[in-house]
Amino acid sequence: MPGRRLADPPSGTLPATGRRPRRRVLLFAALCTACVVVAGGYLALAAQRARDVRAAAPVAVQAAAPASLDGRPRLLFRSTALDSTYGKLALVPLSRPDGPRVMTQLDCDRVYMAAGRGLCLAADRGVITTYTAVLFGPDFAPRHRLPIPGLPSRARLSPDGRLAAMTVFVTGHSYAGGAFSTRTSIVDTDSGRPLLDDLERLTVLRDGRRWRRADFNFWGVTFVPGGDRFYATLASGGRTWLLEGDLRSRSARVLRGNVECPSISPDGTRLAYKRRMPGIRVTWRLHVLDLATMTDTPLAETRSVDDQVEWLDDRQLLYSLADGDRPTAVTDTWVVPAGGGGSPRILAHAAFSPAVQRG
Amino acid sequence: MTYPSLRERRTRAPATRQASRPTAPVARTVVLLGITSLFTDVSSEMVAAVLPLYLVLQLGFTPLQFGIVDGLYEGVTTLVRLAGGYVADRWRRHKEVAAGGYALSAACKLGLVAAGGAWGAVAGIIALDRTGKGIRTAPRDAMISFSTPPADLGRAFGVHRALDTTGAMLGPLVAFVILAIVPGAFDSVFVTSFCAAVIGLGVLLLFVDNPARQAAVPPAAAAAGPGMPPRAVARLLAVPRVRALVVAGAVLALATVSDGFVYLTLQRRASLQVGFFPLLAVGVALVYMLLAAPVGRLADRVGRGLVLLGGHLLLLVVYAALLAGASGVVVVAVTLGLLGAYYAATDGVLAALASAALPAYARSSGLALVASGTALARLAGSVLFGAVWAVWGLQGAVAGFLAGQLAAIAVAALVLGRHGEVLGRAGPAPG
Numbered sequence: 001m002p003g004r005r006l007a008d009p010p011s012g013t014l015p016a017t018g019r020r021p022r023r024r025v026l027l028f029a030a031l032c033t034a035c036v037v038v039a040g041g042y043l044a045l046a047a048q049r050a051r052d053v054r055a056a057a058p059v060a061v062q063a064a065a066p067a068s069l070d071g072r073p074r075l076l077f078r079s080t081a082l083d084s085t086y087g088k089l090a091l092v093p094l095s096r097p098d099g100p101r102v103m104t105q106l107d108c109d110r111v112y113m114a115a116g117r118g119l120c121l122a123a124d125r126g127v128i129t130t131y132t133a134v135l136f137g138p139d140f141a142p143r144h145r146l147p148i149p150g151l152p153s154r155a156r157l158s159p160d161g162r163l164a165a166m167t168v169f170v171t172g173h174s175y176a177g178g179a180f181s182t183r184t185s186i187v188d189t190d191s192g193r194p195l196l197d198d199l200e201r202l203t204v205l206r207d208g209r210r211w212r213r214a215d216f217n218f219w220g221v222t223f224v225p226g227g228d229r230f231y232a233t234l235a236s237g238g239r240t241w242l243l244e245g246d247l248r249s250r251s252a253r254v255l256r257g258n259v260e261c262p263s264i265s266p267d268g269t270r271l272a273y274k275r276r277m278p279g280i281r282v283t284w285r286l287h288v289l290d291l292a293t294m295t296d297t298p299l300a301e302t303r304s305v306d307d308q309v310e311w312l313d314d315r316q317l318l319y320s321l322a323d324g325d326r327p328t329a330v331t332d333t334w335v336v337p338a339g340g341g342g343s344p345r346i347l348a349h350a351a352f353s354p355a356v357q358r359g
Numbered sequence: 360m361t362y363p364s365l366r367e368r369r370t371r372a373p374a375t376r377q378a379s380r381p382t383a384p385v386a387r388t389v390v391l392l393g394i395t396s397l398f399t400d401v402s403s404e405m406v407a408a409v410l411p412l413y414l415v416l417q418l419g420f421t422p423l424q425f426g427i428v429d430g431l432y433e434g435v436t437t438l439v440r441l442a443g444g445y446v447a448d449r450w451r452r453h454k455e456v457a458a459g460g461y462a463l464s465a466a467c468k469l470g471l472v473a474a475g476g477a478w479g480a481v482a483g484i485i486a487l488d489r490t491g492k493g494i495r496t497a498p499r500d501a502m503i504s505f506s507t508p509p510a511d512l513g514r515a516f517g518v519h520r521a522l523d524t525t526g527a528m529l530g531p532l533v534a535f536v537i538l539a540i541v542p543g544a545f546d547s548v549f550v551t552s553f554c555a556a557v558i559g560l561g562v563l564l565l566f567v568d569n570p571a572r573q574a575a576v577p578p579a580a581a582a583a584g585p586g587m588p589p590r591a592v593a594r595l596l597a598v599p600r601v602r603a604l605v606v607a608g609a610v611l612a613l614a615t616v617s618d619g620f621v622y623l624t625l626q627r628r629a630s631l632q633v634g635f636f637p638l639l640a641v642g643v644a645l646v647y648m649l650l651a652a653p654v655g656r657l658a659d660r661v662g663r664g665l666v667l668l669g670g671h672l673l674l675l676v677v678y679a680a681l682l683a684g685a686s687g688v689v690v691v692a693v694t695l696g697l698l699g700a701y702y703a704a705t706d707g708v709l710a711a712l713a714s715a716a717l718p719a720y721a722r723s724s725g726l727a728l729v730a731s732g733t734a735l736a737r738l739a740g741s742v743l744f745g746a747v748w749a750v751w752g753l754q755g756a757v758a759g760f761l762a763g764q765l766a767a768i769a770v771a772a773l774v775l776g777r778h779g780e781v782l783g784r785a786g787p788a789p790g
Contacts, residue, residue, distance in 0.1 A: 024565045024566065027561075027565060028561055028562070028565050028566070031557065031558065031561040031565075032558055032561070035554035035555075035557055035558050036554070038550065038554055039547075039550055039551040039554040042546075042547050042550040042551070043537060043540065043541065043544065043547045043550075043551070046541045046544040046546065046547040047540065047541045047544075050541055050542075050543075050544070082542070082543065086542045086543065087542060123412065129408070129412070129531075129535070130638075151411055151412065169411070213749075214745060214746070214748060214749030282478075
């Protein structure tokens with residue numbers, strides 16, 4: 001607006017709106033119309049694009065009840081196919097992991113299942129987004145619903161299905177702002193009651209002595225087969241440690257550094273985990289730690305993986321990665337040998353948060 | 360006292376304070392700026408509401424990365440706020456500087472679409488978005504003050520904040536309607552957010568007038584040339600009444616427990632279900648929205664300093680309720696109401712106090728100074744609370760901040776009272 005200087009009329013505001021107010025109103029009406037058209041058009045385009053993706057790479061669904069796979073080795077996961085199954089819990093036989101899926105009615109952002117018990121962490125998106133943990137039975141019917149304080153991050157059950165562990169990101173809400181932290185709790189799947197409502201309550205020992213820090217964060221629990229022991233990640237001061245915890249004594253000891261999201265092998269001898277790599281960019285490489293010798297083996301997957309891996313069997317690992325060529329919402333489940341070597345390949349397309357049911 | 364009269368649709372009578380007078384309508388510019396803020400808040404809050412979901416669940420950001428991005432929010436705003444305030448004063452281009460800030464934030468919404476999943480780019484864009492917010496805040500508040508008679512500043516800021524908060528509450532609703540229509544269509548959320556921001560910017564550019572002012576330069580600097588030298592901003596702190604406001608604002612903020620900690624304490628003390636967390640924030644925003652205008656008007660009548668201190672007295676009740684750990688529902692209701700009322704009695708009222716104390720030539724610089732002092736003190740208070748919590752435990756930390764808040768109110772009352780701010784006897788600043 002040229003000429004709007006101090007030399008302008010000495011009091012009041014310049015009557016800019018007085019000059020051709022009609023033109024300005026018309027201009028504003030045109031602007032609003034354009035905005036509505038652009039926003040609406042883009043949304044229509046996004047809907048069309050989702051339909052196209054579905055048509056180009058259809059994920060077959062079989063009209064069968066989840067019970068039809070009972071007793072067979074199977075894989076369950078969150079469907080990330082951009083269709084009506086998006087976000088729902090799906091099942092496939094392990095013999096045909098990329099074949100037609102059996103759908104359940106559970107909506108989950110993270111899911112896990114063991115010995116007929118399941119844990120589904122869900123974001124109930126709405127005006128106010130709330131989060132729920134659903135404990136379900138072999139029929140995929142919810143048995144307990146627990147409110148959780150933030151975004152689902154990790155879900156795990158003990159091999160016997162008795163214990164469930166969940167990690168969420170407690171983030172500042174948009175109105176409140178603030179810093180992030182994690183919260184990890186362990187619940188009894190029978191009663192739905194917390195056995196340890198926050199891992200912060202653990203007595204942590206480091207080199208035999210009590211260790212306390214205000215900035216402790218815990219995440220990524222994995223349960224040792226048979227018993228009340230578990231492994232988890234402890235973070236403080238920007239570093240992470242591997243913890244070995246005991247639910248009964250409510251204590252844990254620090255084993256070693258730079259281990260995140262441990263996942264114990266079915267035979268209980270090794271931990272697969274993600275290791276933070278040096279550098280400004282936050283990247284992780286998958287490693288396997290032998291618990292007897294405490295030696296590390298880097299895996300053949302060279303991309304950064306941020307996931308708590310799942311053991312397909314004692315020799316192969318599963319994890320989820322976003323497909324770079326497709327919308328970010330689509331995540332595939334990959335498989336890589338657990339002993340190092342080999343090369344990663346896709347086990348199931350548009351599948352996230354895999355959990356193996358061995359029979 | 361020749362305060363520049365900038366009232367619109369009113370007579371050209373000088374805007375001196377009157378003991379009792381009929382209530383004039385809120386200035387057109389204030390309402391228009393409020394509508395601009397409403398649309399801008401719809402735009403920014405719809406992104407803020409889905410950002411955690413987008414970054415963590417969609418892009419696979421880790422907590423650590425999310426923390427870095429979140430931290431960028433805070434630091435950037437303070438620095439840029441001072442610069443934006445100064446530039447607006449220096450070239451007397453409040454509207455243009457504010458519009459630049461709004462435009463930058465709008466462009467960032469498209470940037471989020473373009474960035475895709477590159478986390479470095481996303482973090483940079485979010486920082487730029489906050490830069491836009493930092494740039495626009497002080498010039499906009501200065502424009503509110505220029506278009507309002509000094510006696511009505513509290514109500515004007517209250518009306519603006521009420522509209523602003525309305526937008527903040529509508530934003531998440533719009534975002535989740537879009538995600539319900541097409542799951543995972545975050546880019547569509549960003550495009551819609553861009554469009555809302557453009558409408559807000561359009562209201563500002565097409566209908567809001569740049570304030571013209573008398574005596575827009577300090578007498579001493581006038582001889583040196585047009586505009587205001589940077590020294591003049593520093594010299595503001597030498598003005599006792601301005602310094603009193605910066606000190607009072609900072610001291611009060613330092614002893615304030617951040618909302619996140621209040622909710623966390625509530626949850627632990629009153630065994631509140633964690634699912635209530637976001638509901639609390641919405642409840643507070645709702646009370647704030649409803650009370651902002653009436654409390655601002657009350658401040659104009661009984662004294663802005665008094666209402667500001669009263670707002671902080673409400674915080675004492677909140678902390679006491681947290682310490683008592685009474686039954687869940689009661690504590691929740693009390694906290695919602697009191698926290699909302701606290702915001703209504705402090706945020707806009709402090710801006711009104713500062714506007715009345717600041718000379719016109721350095722209005723937006725001074726507003727930025729007061730706001731930055733408060734923001735930095737709040738940040739320090741947050742760190743302090745965390746540290747005290749680690750040493751004394753949660754109960755001890757709340758008790759400590761209760762005592763600290765009481766002391767801060769006493770200090771602020773003393774400092775403000777010396778300049779007649781508490782009961783509103785202070786006249787308008789020299790122009």
